[in-house]
Amino acid sequence: KQEVTQIPAALSVPEGENLVLNCSFTDSAIYNLQWFRQDPGKGLTSLLLIQSSQREQTSGRLNASLDKSSGRSTLYIAASQPGDSATYLCAASTDSWGKLQFGAGTQVVVTP
C-alpha cells in the first residue's frame, strides 16, 4: 500500500526566505503527484500537478520537482510572504482511477 510522508510536520520561516517542503512516497508506480494548500477551515486549493513523466512543474513563485526513483517530491516557494502561511499537502495518484493518497501535511508559518 502506498504511504506518503511529509516532514517536517511544521515549519516557521521569516518573510523573504525560500520555503522547501518535502514529500516522500513508498511506491514509485505513481500516475501523478499533486500539491495542495489548505487554509484553516477551508477546502484544498490545487497548487501544482506533476505527471509521472515529468521532472518538474512551475507556477509563479512555486516549483515542484518529482524523482520517482527515489520516491520524492519537493515543493519550493521562492521569497515567502505571510500570505503563504497555510498547511501544504502532497498527494500521490496511485491508480488509473485517480484516487489520491495524502500525506499528513506541513504547517507553514511565515513571520513578517
Add this chain to the structure above:
Amino acid sequence: GAGVSQSPSNKVTEKGKDVELRCDPISGHTALYWYRQSLGQGLEFLIYFQGNSAPDKSGLPSDRFSAERTGGSVSTLTIQRTQQEDSAVYLCASREDPGTEAFFGQGTRLTVV
C-alpha cells in the same frame, strides 16, 4: 459552475439521525471523489465515481455510508444512523478525467452530538 460546490457547509445532527451531503462538481468533469478529513486520521478516500458508476467504494467505512451520482453531475453522500465517530469534514473533488488535476470543494463540516 466555476468550482466544486458542496452543501451544507456545516451540519450538526443528533446521533442516530440520517444526513445527506451534496456535491456539485465542475461542469464536464466525469470523475468525482469523496474524501473525509478528521483529526488524527488525515485525509482518507471514501468513494470514486466515473460518470454515474462507482467502480471503487473501498473507502466507505461501513454499510451506513452510501453515495450516488445522477446525470453524471451532482453526487449525494448519505450517512445513516450517524455516530459520533462520523464527525469530520467531508470533501468532494472532481477531475476532467482521472489523469488530470483534482479540484476540491470547501467541504461539509459534520458534527454529530
